[in-house]
Amino acid sequence: xxMDWIYGLAGGLLIGLAAAVFLLANGRIMGASGIIGGLVDGxxxxxxxxxxxxxxxxxxxxxxxxxxMGFVPDGAVxxxxxxxxxxxxxxxxxxxxxxxxxxxxxxxxxxxxxxxxIVATCFYIAAGGLTVVLFRHVLGxx
Amino acid sequence: xxxxxxxxxxxxxxxxxxxxxxxxxxxxQGWLDVFGNWDPTLAFVMGGAILPMAVAWALTRDRSxxxxxxxxxxxxxxxxxxxVVGSVLFGMGWGLVGLCPGPAMASLSYGGxxxxxxxxxxxGGMLLAPGVRTRLDVMASAA
Numbered sequence: 001x002x003m004d005w006i007y008g009l010a011g012g013l014l015i016g017l018a019a020a021v022f023l024l025a026n027g028r029i030m031g032a033s034g035i036i037g038g039l040v041d042g043x044x045x046x047x048x049x050x051x052x053x054x055x056x057x058x059x060x061x062x063x064x065x066x067x068x069m070g071f072v073p074d075g076a077v078x079x080x081x082x083x084x085x086x087x088x089x090x091x092x093x094x095x096x097x098x099x100x101x102x103x104x105x106x107x108x109x110x111x112x113x114x115x116x117x118i119v120a121t122c123f124y125i126a127a128g129g130l131t132v133v134l135f136r137h138v139l140g141x142x
Numbered sequence: 143x144x145x146x147x148x149x150x151x152x153x154x155x156x157x158x159x160x161x162x163x164x165x166x167x168x169x170x171q172g173w174l175d176v177f178g179n180w181d182p183t184l185a186f187v188m189g190g191a192i193l194p195m196a197v198a199w200a201l202t203r204d205r206s207x208x209x210x211x212x213x214x215x216x217x218x219x220x221x222x223x224x225x226v227v228g229s230v231l232f233g234m235g236w237g238l239v240g241l242c243p244g245p246a247m248a249s250l251s252y253g254g255x256x257x258x259x260x261x262x263x264x265x266g267g268m269l270l271a272p273g274v275r276t277r278l279d280v281m282a283s284a285a
Contacts, residue, residue, distance in 0.1 A: 094234070097224045
């Protein structure tokens with residue numbers, strides 16, 4: 001749709017604002033995988049309250065918006081449990097190995113010209129692109 | 143106060159993800175699908191997010207965080223095998239379904255059971271990651 005980029009830009013500015021608040025107020029890098037992962041493997045126990053509060057906002061505010069606007073799942077996400085399980089595992093292992101995902105390496109890393117953030121972003125976009133090409137255009141499963 | 147600002151940041155993040163269309167897996171896979179009907183939205187989201195953050199990083203100079211403590215150290219210049227292998231694995235999973243950690247959490251309440259299955263598997267992957275890291279380090283030092 002022609003208006004999509006405006007929503008994309010506006011939403012992107014909000015994402016950047018969120019990361020700026022977390023950095024300037026709490027002194028922390030807003031990386032979704034790091035915030036979740038530290039709770040999962042126990043490395044973030046010392047600031048668990050801050051992590052849980054962030055996740056509470058991240059899950060809760062969209063929930064309220066979805067309720068107010070009457071969102072219903074539109075079936076965009078695949079229902080194939082094998083694909084979902086494999087993708088989830090890959091994302092979980094990969095983001096923790098790489099120490100970051102789209103928010104940490106992409107938004108927070110690139111904006112401070114971190115070489116690690118830039119390299120990570122190049123690799124995950126390239127890997128994602130090749131995966132979509134292979135599974136969509138060659139194998140036809142997604 | 144730290145938890146309040148963390149919750150505000152999380153709420154803004156979730157709202158931004160929702161508004162930008164990044165919780166719609168079709169748009170994410172559409173961005174990655176350069177040989178199909180390519181969707182440029184993600185580039186606008188990334189660009190929009192990087193702008194305020196670049197300003198924020200500039201503001202950290204010679205200051206300390208509002209709520210105390212210190213700002214993150216300068217980025218580590220070393221790349222390493224874990225960064226590359228991890229990013230490739232992450233990218234594969236991202237492409238397969240079109241979800242990454244932030245949008246998965248933001249759409250937990252309205253994305254249906256698929257998002258829950260993905261998220262549970264992701265948490266499992268995060269539990270396995272330290273073991274995988276140890277093995278990769280052993281392999282890398284042997285190579």
